[in-house]
Amino acid sequence: MTVQNRYGLVFHPQELYFLQADAESLIAGLKKAGFMGEAFSIDNYQANLAGENFLKMLTFLGCSPQIELTLPDRENWHNFCHIQTQYFPQPVYYRGMNRTRCACSQCGVRITDTLPDLSQWQADQQIVQCPKCQEKQPVEQLNWRQGAGFGQFFISVHNIYPNEAVPSDPLLNLLNSYYQSWNYFYYER
Numbered sequence: 001m002t003v004q005n006r007y008g009l010v011f012h013p014q015e016l017y018f019l020q021a022d023a024e025s026l027i028a029g030l031k032k033a034g035f036m037g038e039a040f041s042i043d044n045y046q047a048n049l050a051g052e053n054f055l056k057m058l059t060f061l062g063c064s065p066q067i068e069l070t071l072p073d074r075e076n077w078h079n080f081c082h083i084q085t086q087y088f089p090q091p092v093y094y095r096g097m098n099r100t101r102c103a104c105s106q107c108g109v110r111i112t113d114t115l116p117d118l119s120q121w122q123a124d125q126q127i128v129q130c131p132k133c134q135e136k137q138p139v140e141q142l143n144w145r146q147g148a149g150f151g152q153f154f155i156s157v158h159n160i161y162p163n164e165a166v167p168s169d170p171l172l173n174l175l176n177s178y179y180q181s182w183n184y185f186y187y188e189r
């Protein structure tokens with residue numbers, strides 16, 4: 001069985017490069033703080049349940065969110081909120097199938113239409129020139145408007161709708177105590 005998470009909220013360090021040893025100590029810290037709970041695996045899919053303080057560490061923007069935190073049967077994955085950490089040997093471009101809306105980091109003009117093919121993205125290899133202010137910037141430095149991210153380490157909270165929740169200050173403080181400056185984005189399939 002392949003787990004098909006349909007949408008989620010993903011955190012990653014702003015820096016493209018991240019040491020695996022730092023990822024391991026951060027994961028231990030997230031477990032200790034009760035953000036991440038027990039590990040589980042189904043076939044080849046491995047992730048963690050939400051921890052006992054998970055709901056306190058995200059700020060839900062709508063009224064009375066319906067968040068399912070217990071492991072469901074195999075037919076009901078689509079509503080199950082859980083956490084997956086992913087470490088990659090090289091920085092990657094991480095996104096869902098949602099249409100990305102990125103903008104020049106200098107002048108803010110939208111430049112989605114002139115993006116190069118990012119399927120083989122590598123750090124600092126693909127430069128875009130802004131059609132308005134002419135600034136040249138690597139694609140990973142564009143403003144991706146919380147629709148995609150670049151890096152080596154990602155903490156994905158699967159099955160949170162786009163803009164349904166944002167990280168709380170205690171969660172950001174915890175993340176920042178391990179590594180300064182985090183971004184987050186939402187993906188959809």
Ligand SMILES: [Zn+2]
Nearest residue numbers: 104107130133
């Ligand atoms: Zn510009």
